[in-house]
Amino acid sequence: MMLISCPHCGPRAQAEFTYERTADSVIQPDAAPAEAIEHLIARANPRGLDDEVWRHTFGCRAWLVMTRHRVTHAIEAIRAVGPEALP
Amino acid sequence: MTRYSALGLVRGVFNGQSHWQPAWRDPEPKANYDIVIIGGGGHGLATAYYLASVHGIRNVVVLEKGWIGGGNTGRNTTLVRSNYRLPQLHNFFEFGLKMWEHLSDELNYNVMFSPRGALMLGHSDADMTMLAQRGDAMRVSGIDSELLSRDQVAKLEPLLDMSRSARFPIEGGLIQRRGGTARHDAVAWGYARGADRLGVDIIQKCEVTGFVREGDAVVGVETSRGRIGAGRVAICVAGNSGHVAAMAGLKLPVESQTLQALVSEGVKPMINGVIMSQSLHCYISQSDKGGIVMGGDPDNWPSYAQRGQPMVTAGAIAQAIALVPALSRLRMLRTWGGVTDMSFDGSPIIGTTPVPGLYLNGGWCYGGFKATPASGWTYAHTLATGAPHVLNAPFDLARFRRGDTIDESGAGPMPNHR
Structure with missing residues (x-):
């Protein structure tokens, strides 16, 4: 299990968190249809680092973006975000 | 290459079984092939076999970064069935199931296909309605399925907790009696031997590191053992689909996640067939060695690690024990x-x-093993003719852009939300 440092609560067990989606697949409400479809159905899915949207569901319920290695599971960075701050 | 037969075994009695030869060659890669298949799992090897045996295309190579059958072919729960609701899926998997029934003869290799019955349990009126709907859909397409009462289920699997106070009370089930299990390694080895015998080169420890491009087109692959030219290149790498496709600049509608399974110590026969559930997500079967094989949900976050997290297997075990309480007395052997x-x-x-x-051949989620023969057959057809077989035409990559998805569970577009 990963130890995830919630920006609000500090280090907590992964069991408190849920994975939502990759950061590059967040669709903006005003995106053009073609662009929205690309975000919806295409993933870089790298065998390495990627930015992921997680949620501290069973804690403070805040959203966060985690830069995580897909093979080693090492967490490089975690930042707090709201919907308005997503890429 | 000699055929395997009972006579061969008898002959070995007199020579100390010293006449056996390796089942496939270990050749050096050539500079060019008509078709390069990336990935030496069951699907890649089956594709090579059908390219050579059905389409007469024998200048084919299978490139495998590790050892053949060492990926998901060796990491599944070996279940074979075709009990899907949607016609595109059950027609495809039924075509495969019919191939499984003759695969040992076809390959002259015992894949130990054992049609012991694939039973799906229902735990509520709603479950039974779903199962009846699924069973009807299958029967309309001529596929065997049978709705079972509580008593029939209890008779089939006496160790199920049939009490009304059970955590997941059992109301009945849907069985596909022709479903069952097979020996996973034998599938890879049988196809490898069959393909090799027809002239296909199988190159192990050879990782593809990039594509050779000519304009837009892919005309070969860069590998850890040098450049190999190709008429056509076939990706068949399961969990690494996204990684390999990215080398060609493609983004796929795919996320790679870990799927775990586990097996207990060997015990006397206690689970007669394959047990699944309409509401839960756990699979229970007993291997021919006696171990109870169990699987469950994937770890619902992206990973290429080939190792999972105990909290996920604990969930699958809890469900299995709720269905078959006697399992709680077993020790776990491996995950x-x-x-x-x-x-x-x-x-x-x-x-x-x-x-x-x-x-591309990928996106198998956690259902790839049973598809091995049909996947190889249709992929070989697509590669040989440049156009899909009628069975895999619905499963094209462009369907996501068209909005023409084949969503068996009706769970929408996020793989971690199903």
């Missing part, structure tokens, strides 16, 4: 994890890609 390429509608992708010369 393992594989990288599954979770597609966004839960169905596979077999066909062409936007890149000329490059083909």
Whole structure:
């Protein structure tokens, strides 16, 4: 299990968190249809680092973006975000 | 290459079994092939076998970065069935199931296909309605399925907790009696031996590191053992689909996640067939060695690690014990994890890609093993003719852009939300 440092609560067990989606697949409400479809159905899915949207569901319920290695599971960075701050 | 037979065994009695030869060659890669298949799992090897045996294309190579059958072919729960609701899926898997029934003869290799019955349990009126609907859909397409009462289920699997106070009370079930299990390694080895005998080169410890491009088209691969030219290149790498496709600049509707399974110590026969559930997500069967094989949900976050997290297997075990309380007395022998390429509608992708010369077979989620023969057959057809077989035509990559997804569970586009 990963130890995830919630920006609000500090280090907590992964069991408190849920994975939502990759950061590059967040669709903006005003995106053009073609662009929205690309975000919806295409993933870089790298065998390495990627930015992921997680949620501290069973804690403070805040959203966060985690830069995580897909093979080693090492967490490089975690930042707090709201919907308005997503890429 | 000699045929395997009972006579061969008898002959070995007199020579100390010293006449056996390796089942496939270990050749050096040639500079060029008509078709390069990336990935030496069951699907890649089956594709090579059918290219050679059905389409007469024998200048084919299978490139495998590790050892053949060492990926998901060796990491599944070996279940074979075709009990899907949607016609695109059950027609495809039924075609495969019919191939399984003759696969040992076809390959002259015992894949130990054991049609012991695939039973899906229902735990409520709603479950039974879903099961009846699924069973009807299958029977309309001529596939065997039988709705079972509580008593019939209890008779089939006496160790199920049939009490009304059970955590998941059992109301009945849907059985596909022709479903069952097979020996996973034998499938890879049988196809490898069959393909090799027809002239296909199988190159192990050879990782593809990039594509050779000519304009837009892919005309070969760069590998850890040098450049190999190709008429057509076929991706067949399961969990690594996204990784390999990215080398060609493609982004797929796929996320790679870990799927775990586990096996207990060997015990006397206690589970007669394959037990699944309409509401839960756990699979229970007993291997021919006696171990109870169990699987459950994937770890619902992206990973290429080939190892999972105990809290996920604990969930699958809890469900299995709730269904069959006697399992709580067993000790766990092993767990393992594989990288599954979770597609966004839960169905596979077999066909062409936007890149000329490059083909894709992936997105198998956690249902790839049973598809091995049908996947190889249809992928070989697609590679040989440049156009999909009627069975894999619905499973093209472009369906996601068209909005024409094949969503068996009706769970929408996020692989971790199904």
